[in-house]
Amino acid sequence: MANIQQIAKRAGVSVATVSRVLNNSNSVSSKTRSKVEEAIQELKYAPSMLGRNLRNSESRLLLVLLPSISNPFYSEIINGIQNTAIANDYHILLCETDSKPERENIYFNMVKNKLADGVISMDPTINMKKLNELYEEHPIILCSEYEEGGCIPYVTVDSELAAYQAVKHLIKLGNERIALITSDEKFLYARQRRAGYERALEEFGLPVRENLIYHTKGLDFQNGVHAMRVLLQEDNKPTAVFAVSDTLAIGALKVINMESTTPIAVVGFDNISFSSMTNPTLTTVSQPMYNMGCHAVEMLISSIKGVKVENIVLEHELIIRESTMI
Amino acid sequence: MANIQQIAKRAGVSVATVSRVLNNSNSVSSKTRSKVEEAIQELKYAPSMLGRNLRNSESRLLLVLLPSISNPFYSEIINGIQNTAIANDYHILLCETDSKPERENIYFNMVKNKLADGVISMDPTINMKKLNELYEEHPIILCSEYEEGGCIPYVTVDSELAAYQAVKHLIKLGNERIALITSDEKFLYARQRRAGYERALEEFGLPVRENLIYHTKGLDFQNGVHAMRVLLQEDNKPTAVFAVSDTLAIGALKVINMESTTPIAVVGFDNISFSSMTNPTLTTVSQPMYNMGCHAVEMLISSIKGVKVENIVLEHELIIRESTMI
DNA sequence: AATCTAATTGTAATCGATTACATTTATGTA
DNA sequence: TACATAAATGTAATCGATTACAATTAGATT
Numbered sequence: 233m234a235n236i237q238q239i240a241k242r243a244g245v246s247v248a249t250v251s252r253v254l255n256n257s258n259s260v261s262s263k264t265r266s267k268v269e270e271a272i273q274e275l276k277y278a279p280s281m282l283g284r285n286l287r288n289s290e291s292r293l294l295l296v297l298l299p300s301i302s303n304p305f306y307s308e309i310i311n312g313i314q315n316t317a318i319a320n321d322y323h324i325l326l327c328e329t330d331s332k333p334e335r336e337n338i339y340f341n342m343v344k345n346k347l348a349d350g351v352i353s354m355d356p357t358i359n360m361k362k363l364n365e366l367y368e369e370h371p372i373i374l375c376s377e378y379e380e381g382g383c384i385p386y387v388t389v390d391s392e393l394a395a396y397q398a399v400k401h402l403i404k405l406g407n408e409r410i411a412l413i414t415s416d417e418k419f420l421y422a423r424q425r426r427a428g429y430e431r432a433l434e435e436f437g438l439p440v441r442e443n444l445i446y447h448t449k450g451l452d453f454q455n456g457v458h459a460m461r462v463l464l465q466e467d468n469k470p471t472a473v474f475a476v477s478d479t480l481a482i483g484a485l486k487v488i489n490m491e492s493t494t495p496i497a498v499v500g501f502d503n504i505s506f507s508s509m510t511n512p513t514l515t516t517v518s519q520p521m522y523n524m525g526c527h528a529v530e531m532l533i534s535s536i537k538g539v540k541v542e543n544i545v546l547e548h549e550l551i552i553r554e555s556t557m558i
Numbered sequence: 559m560a561n562i563q564q565i566a567k568r569a570g571v572s573v574a575t576v577s578r579v580l581n582n583s584n585s586v587s588s589k590t591r592s593k594v595e596e597a598i599q600e601l602k603y604a605p606s607m608l609g610r611n612l613r614n615s616e617s618r619l620l621l622v623l624l625p626s627i628s629n630p631f632y633s634e635i636i637n638g639i640q641n642t643a644i645a646n647d648y649h650i651l652l653c654e655t656d657s658k659p660e661r662e663n664i665y666f667n668m669v670k671n672k673l674a675d676g677v678i679s680m681d682p683t684i685n686m687k688k689l690n691e692l693y694e695e696h697p698i699i700l701c702s703e704y705e706e707g708g709c710i711p712y713v714t715v716d717s718e719l720a721a722y723q724a725v726k727h728l729i730k731l732g733n734e735r736i737a738l739i740t741s742d743e744k745f746l747y748a749r750q751r752r753a754g755y756e757r758a759l760e761e762f763g764l765p766v767r768e769n770l771i772y773h774t775k776g777l778d779f780q781n782g783v784h785a786m787r788v789l790l791q792e793d794n795k796p797t798a799v800f801a802v803s804d805t806l807a808i809g810a811l812k813v814i815n816m817e818s819t820t821p822i823a824v825v826g827f828d829n830i831s832f833s834s835m836t837n838p839t840l841t842t843v844s845q846p847m848y849n850m851g852c853h854a855v856e857m858l859i860s861s862i863k864g865v866k867v868e869n870i871v872l873e874h875e876l877i878i879r880e881s882t883m884i
Numbered sequence: 885a886a887t888c889t890a891a892t893t894g895t896a897a898t899c900g901a902t903t904a905c906a907t908t909t910a911t912g913t914a
Numbered sequence: 915t916a917c918a919t920a921a922a923t924g925t926a927a928t929c930g931a932t933t934a935c936a937a938t939t940a941g942a943t944t
Contacts, residue, residue, distance in 0.1 A: 235931085311628070
């Protein structure tokens with residue numbers, strides 16, 4: 233594979249001139265420019281990013297951290313990230329942590345080793361202490377999950393408000409015993425969504441019953457199945473369920489379909505693509521995932537350029553489908 | 559951020575020695591080694607991949623091409639790819655083509671520009687002519703979809719046999735009118751799965767009815783919905799359906815649930831995680847996706863090292879669930 | 885034609901590592 | 915102690931681009 237020297241030689245110019253053509257600097261006469269372009273064609277030359285990156289001390293790669301790629305919630309965000317990155321001549325390194333700390337180290341090192349110019353973290357399980365440490369030296373943006381009062385910039389939605397609206401919707405439909413399927417409250421979003429749930433109940437004078445609040449060990453379908461089974465054991469069964477994620481809600485839906493004698497309304501959170509394919513289709517809170525990804529990249533690129541960025545809170549929307557039309 | 563020179567100075571040695579410590583070459587005395595390690599600690603040094611990569615003319619990045627990240631079929635493959643890559647000190651660049659040719663060019667250029675050392679393509683819609691051209695200069699492995707009689711090495715499953723077994727299972731259950739929901743036959747897997755479908759029918763003396771074969775425009779849930787609606791218009795409705803992907807099958811399932819007066823058995827293909835969450839759960843062909851990913855990376859790394867690799871055909875398995883237990 | 889300015893092109897340093905080869909130091913042997 | 919050999923370390927070239935600065939050329943002005 234040819235390098236810039238060979239192009240220079242072939243075109244009878246210096247490497248500087250070739251470089252100028254490559255970066256279309258304006259101070260090249262059209263005559264020499266075409267000589268160089270011809271040489272590039274003839275030798276099928278493609279400039280090496282390795283040389284360029286070293287010289288510019290940048291990799292033009294962005295690290296994207298997420299707990300698991302199979303969680304469909306992230307798919308749309310990644311789409312937004314990918315498109316925005318490419319539009320800005322960046323590429324992304326998608327990294328699953330699987331919530332394993334040893335993975336984290338590998339990924340953090342990629343940044344320290346200059347393999348990536350910055351990080352977008354979407355992983356709620358990430359080690360915030362280490363991330364903050366990394367932030368002292370490298371640009372980072374948090375996407376979706378963030379640290380309250382922390383200093384790393386974030387883009388997110390108002391989870392508390394969204395949960396409040398979702399539960400209010402269930403109450404307006406006449407439900408008084410509304411269960412909450414949520415995850416570990418070490419996660420900010422879980423605390424916020426629970427707060428919204430409670431605010432709605434309180435506003436309508438309904439009691440917050442601890443036995444209607446189930447904490448799952450994870451966000452998988454199976455966790456939703458298990459949660460719903462437990463909730464159906466209650467003497468006074470719930471008439472509706474709000475789950476903090478669609479995958480949990482879909483698990484609950486399955487159990488309701490199979491095992492419940494009475495209909496139970498369900499609301500999820502995220503509006504993953506499968507939520508419109510379930511039976512019944514799922515009422516859920518839609519986050520502007522694609523946009524969230526776009527904003528995250530724009531913020532990160534700004535940070536890389538040294539521009540200070542502001543946090544962004546995007547709008548959500550309650551999508552009403554069959555699961556609350558019983 | 560410190561560089562190797564500063565470490566050398568601090569430790570009172572030459573850069574060569576520092577480099578030897580970094581790459582734990584054995585010809586360093588333990589005394590100097592600890593001096594160097596101390597300096598590394600003190601200055602919080604992390605070697606730059608930019609310098610190393612240029613010198614070694616490698617990026618240790620692998621390009622992974624897939625049509626769409628939201629298709630859950632790829633999630634597990636990517637898991638396998640990711641883990642195997644990391645185990646070999648590589649990282650992956652996940653790239654969605656969205657089946658857009660202009661994207662292809664961007665990605666192919668990443669390889670030509672040495673940003674990636676090789677390619678794993680899982681995209682059935684990829685431009686094979688260009689890919690073969692790229693293959694002349696760079697290592698490539700095809701994963702899942704491949705080119706019959708082509709020269710690019712691949713890892714895949716026996717689609718024809720799997721389809722044959724799936725349809726045979728439906729026949730054994732007593733079904734005689736079995737529909738096929740398949741995609742465009744420009745894809746090899748579609749041709750192979752149709753061939754398996756026909757072989758099973760013929761073996762049991764059943765006619766291949768063109769009006770029971772529906773070709774979809776894509777692989778989404780909605781395509782399955784539409785296909786099933788059309789099939790239900792037939793005077794002689796099918797009693798069973800074989801779909802060439804789970805997402806299509808899940809779409810069909812939805813329509814059957816809502817609109818069919820008689821039960822219809824359904825078999826899918828891929829065993830995506832959602833196939834065990836549907837209602838009823840879906841009988842499907844399980845491909846060893848994780849393993850496929852692992853093999854693809856191993857083959858690619860071998861190719862990068864200049865070792866010639868053999869094609870691999872992995873075992874599949876028919877997973878019987880509720881959708882064929884009616 | 886002589887001079888000045890602007891446009892174009894070239895030279896060489898630089899980014900941060902690795903490594904072949906040269907040199908120094910340590911170790912063993914007679 | 916002197917010498918041979920092995921181990922440890924250092925010197926400097928190299929990978930392939932970019933770019934500040936210098937040098938050249940072209941064009942304008944008188």
